[in-house]
Amino acid sequence: LWTPDNIIEDSLARLRAQVGGDKVLLGLSGGVDSSVVAALLHRAIGDQLTCVFVDNGLLRLGEGDQVMSTFARHMGVRVIRVDAEERFLGRLKGVSDPERKRKIIGNTFIEVFDDEASKLQDVKWLAQGTIYPDVIESAGSKTGKARVIKSHHNVGGLPEEMNLKLVEPLRELFKDEVRKIGVELGLPYEMVYRHPFPGPGLGVRILGEVHKDYADTLRQADHIFIEELRRADLYDQVSQAFAVFLPVRSVGVVGDNRLYAPVIALRAVETIDFMTARWAHLPYDFLDLVCRRIANEVPNVSRVVYDITGKPPGTIEWE
Ligand code: XMP
Numbered sequence: 001l002w003t004p005d006n007i008i009e010d011s012l013a014r015l016r017a018q019v020g021g022d023k024v025l026l027g028l029s030g031g032v033d034s035s036v037v038a039a040l041l042h043r044a045i046g047d048q049l050t051c052v053f054v055d056n057g058l059l060r061l062g063e064g065d066q067v068m069s070t071f072a073r074h075m076g077v078r079v080i081r082v083d084a085e086e087r088f089l090g091r092l093k094g095v096s097d098p099e100r101k102r103k104i105i106g107n108t109f110i111e112v113f114d115d116e117a118s119k120l121q122d123v124k125w126l127a128q129g130t131i132y133p134d135v136i137e138s139a140g141s142k143t144g145k146a147r148v149i150k151s152h153h154n155v156g157g158l159p160e161e162m163n164l165k166l167v168e169p170l171r172e173l174f175k176d177e178v179r180k181i182g183v184e185l186g187l188p189y190e191m192v193y194r195h196p197f198p199g200p201g202l203g204v205r206i207l208g209e210v211h212k213d214y215a216d217t218l219r220q221a222d223h224i225f226i227e228e229l230r231r232a233d234l235y236d237q238v239s240q241a242f243a244v245f246l247p248v249r250s251v252g253v254v255g256d257n258r259l260y261a262p263v264i265a266l267r268a269v270e271t272i273d274f275m276t277a278r279w280a281h282l283p284y285d286f287l288d289l290v291c292r293r294i295a296n297e298v299p300n301v302s303r304v305v306y307d308i309t310g311k312p313p314g315t316i317e318w319e
Contacts, residue, residue, distance in 0.1 A: 004184035015044040022124035030067040033129030039185040057085030058201030061223040096208040098319040105200040126164040195240040206245040218245040241268035252302030261302035277311040
């Protein structure tokens with residue numbers, strides 16, 4: 001019988017049998033899959049698990065602190081937080097091509113993770129948040145995005161160099177099952193039912209070159225949008241929502257002064273499978289409120305626009 005409880009009990013027994021007394025390493029991103037793996041492994045083997053959380057400077061507002069608070073403080077999971085913002089932003093300097101940006105972010109992630117991992121002693125296993133759809137997609141003939149996603153986020157390449165064996169406790173589960181297990185394991189509902197967030201983070205939501213002040217501006221605008229969606233009970237009605245930073249400058253007026261500043265685009269979509277999507281028809285009054293808050297509270301934004309492009313012809317992210 002499939003109940004979250006049964007699945008958890010079964011996984012715990014299997015994990016204990018699989019890894020025995022060995023040490024296990026996990027790259028914790030704060031996303032649903034790696035979070036559930038962390039919670040599951042922590043329950044199965046406690047301190048034999050070490051998680052590495054890499055702050056690449058491209059996360060959402062307060063995300064790093066949230067991950068540390070949930071896992072390290074509340075659950076007692078051993079988590080190493082690596083503040084790698086400078087390293088990532090340094091590598092991205094002067095780069096505006098989206099594919100190159102993705103590659104740099106992915107490679108830097110592997111480097112940073114690798115550095116941390118090599119400081120740990122006696123680790124025998126690398127845990128990954130691979131879920132059933134990932135298994136199917138990487139076996140099939142898809143164009144490779146999913147594979148790229150996972151190879152970036154779940155650290156392809158590492159096991160061979162470090163001689164780690166793979167442990168993938170979610171391999172047979174679908175996303176909704178993973179979520180149910182997450183809640184049952186005591187992870188916060190908001191974390192488990194969060195909208196998807198791309199591995200390269202704000203790197204794909206800042207068009208063109210990435211700068212720290214762009215990321216700071218985008219974080220603030222995005223936070224306001226998401227906060228208001230939650231407040232209006234709209235968050236769970238849309239599949240994904242976020243702000244995008246457009247480095248083009250447009251004229252605005254603040255008080256008596258002209259402001260010549262970047263533009264923030266808001267994107268919200270409804271979709272089942274993320275392959276096609278319709279733009280969310282959010283209420284005008286709601287959009288008005290979000291726009292006013294961003295204009296008033298986020299310095300150096302001249303204009304806020306709402307994206308009314310479906311997928312197709314658009315993609316969900318802007319890149
Ligand atoms: P697009 O923009 O292709 O996005 O319509 C479809 C879905 O995939 C997410 N996405 C990513 N997820 N790593 C991820 O984990 C990535 O590199 C990546 N790129 C896009 C996007 O947020 C949307 O949910």
